[in-house]
Amino acid sequence: MASRSPASEPAVPAQAGRRDACAWQLARPPEGGDLAAAQAFCRRVAARHYENFTVATRLVPPRLRQHLANVYAYARWSDDLADEATSTEQAASDLAAWRRELED
Template structure:
């Protein structure tokens, strides 16, 4: 999966991006998300999109060095997200979720650490 920078993306556009990404990968995810309260669905899409992209980086048919470089770049984008400095749609949407639920950076970093192993 190619991830590119998206300047000046709105929260609504970022949320659509995450929702499309989640729905495009697993049909069961879309069905399962209907069991969630409506007000939580978008937040689950946002977190899922973060994990989905990281998983794609780990699973791509690249050299280990290239995969690790992409995961490191994704972690830098995560850190920028926590500093309020992001322009990637996944992180624009994720920042809203992080703020609303006061999610610490640790679980997101732990996921990347697991993908690096």
């Protein structure tokens, strides 16, 4: 949210909650560097957004499915940050906070 500090909590747009399909409505991403929890979160984001993602992953070798879910969750979260903002300025601010969070 706009009122959150990017250093303390994940970037979430000010208008989170306008659409049912937003990634941040599924759950808060895990904190503390727990890889298994982060991977589970990415799988939930990927599985709950589009039926086609679940179907398409069957075409990918099992050893690559988690990687695909990770990339999809990243892209989905980034896209939702931009799409759900109330203005271009808010989108830029949310994406900048997300970038800072990723760089930390």
